[in-house]
Amino acid sequence: MTATTRPASRVTSRVDAGDWSALTAELDAHGHALTGPLLSAGECRELAALYDDADRFRTTVDMARHRFGSGQYRYFTHELPDLVRELREAFYPRLLPVARDWAEKLGKAAPWPDSLEEWVAMCHAAGQSKSAQILLRYGPGDWNALHRDVFGDMLFPLQVVIGLDTPGTDFTGGEFLMTEQRARAQSRGSATTLPRGHGLIFTTRDRPVASKRGWSNAPMRHGVSTVRSGRRRTLGLVFHDAA
Numbered sequence: 457m458t459a460t461t462r463p464a465s466r467v468t469s470r471v472d473a474g475d476w477s478a479l480t481a482e483l484d485a486h487g488h489a490l491t492g493p494l495l496s497a498g499e500c501r502e503l504a505a506l507y508d509d510a511d512r513f514r515t516t517v518d519m520a521r522h523r524f525g526s527g528q529y530r531y532f533t534h535e536l537p538d539l540v541r542e543l544r545e546a547f548y549p550r551l552l553p554v555a556r557d558w559a560e561k562l563g564k565a566a567p568w569p570d571s572l573e574e575w576v577a578m579c580h581a582a583g584q585s586k587s588a589q590i591l592l593r594y595g596p597g598d599w600n601a602l603h604r605d606v607f608g609d610m611l612f613p614l615q616v617v618i619g620l621d622t623p624g625t626d627f628t629g630g631e632f633l634m635t636e637q638r639a640r641a642q643s644r645g646s647a648t649t650l651p652r653g654h655g656l657i658f659t660t661r662d663r664p665v666a667s668k669r670g671w672s673n674a675p676m677r678h679g680v681s682t683v684r685s686g687r688r689r690t691l692g693l694v695f696h697d698a699a
Contacts, residue, residue, distance in 0.1 A: 467539060470494050471546035479657065480554055483614070487676050488634055488648065488658035491616075495653040499539060500620040504689045506537060507591050514587060519600065525679070527598035531698075532589040540589055543618070544693050548572040551614045551657065551695070558613055561664040561671040568612060572695065579610040579697040586699070590692035594630060598688075600680035602635055604661050605694055612695035613660050619650035620689040627686030632656055637675040639667070647681065650690065660694075 474491050482489035495503070506512055513530040520526045532540065552568060559566035568575050579585070584607055594600075605615060621627055631647040638644060650656055658678055665674040680688075 467494070467542040468546040471543070471550060474550075476550055483554055483657060483659070483663075486646065487636060487663040487674070488646070488656055490648060490650075491655040491657065493651075493653045494543065494618060494655050495539070495620075497652065500653050503537065503539060503591070503691055504620040507593055507689065512537070513591075519598075523601075524603065525598070525600040527592065527594040527600065527680075527683075529590050529592040529692075532587050532591070534587045536587070536589060540691065540693070543616070543691075544589070544695065545572055547616055547657075547693060548575075548695055551612075555613050558664050562662075562673055563671075567610075575612070575695070576697060579608075582608065582610045584608045584610050584697045584699045586697055588694040588696065588698045590694070592690045592692060594627075594680065594683045594688040596683055596685055598680075599682040602633065602677040602679040604677055605692075606661055607696065607698035610696050611660060613662075614657055615660050615695060616655045616657050616693040617650065618655045618691040618693070619652050620691060621687060622652040623649050623688075625686075626652075627683055627688040629682050629684035630688040631681045632658075633679045633681055634658060635677050636663075638665075639672060639674075 471494065479489045479491065507530060512532060514533045516528060516530045518528055555568055556566045588607060617632065632650050634646045636644045648656055659676050662673050662675045664671045
């Protein structure tokens, strides 16, 4: 059975099987949370192999050329592989309560409807109509500078990256990095090793942090440390489209 014929319920059930109380607590405390297994080894290979099928992608970005780091990534067209579409649709309703809670704490608008389809239509109506789902590929010496995936005013505050290769076997280095800017203090950093088939949920731009005056905004950025050897490939799920 291929990725294009796999029942949607199989992927959805894996996302739903996560301990969402614990994941939400991790997101609240740190701005990122590691899931359990979402994809099998075979599914990871299927997705990683798509990278060489140029017709599936709308554009390719050379990170060194744009001074984003070193390595390459490709944005899918809107004709997403079923696995990618199913993962995105399964995660959205799970992340939506966190997004709304964070917006309420920070006193921000929460424009996200219950339906991912409706939210994407809102993005398109606002001029953000390009697919933002990504396959990334790193080789020895490649890395990704600290950044945010903000493509316009229409923004969903959480996204997911899924590992498609096995750390320590297929590659070394390549930890997922996050930094948090703290009020009147130096920034805090974290590094996560992403197991194959597992996902890391993380904040797109910022997270609420409790303070003496209520809640304050903690800006965050993410990137990838230098890959020492081998090849590291990941799938990026973004819940807003690009301008």
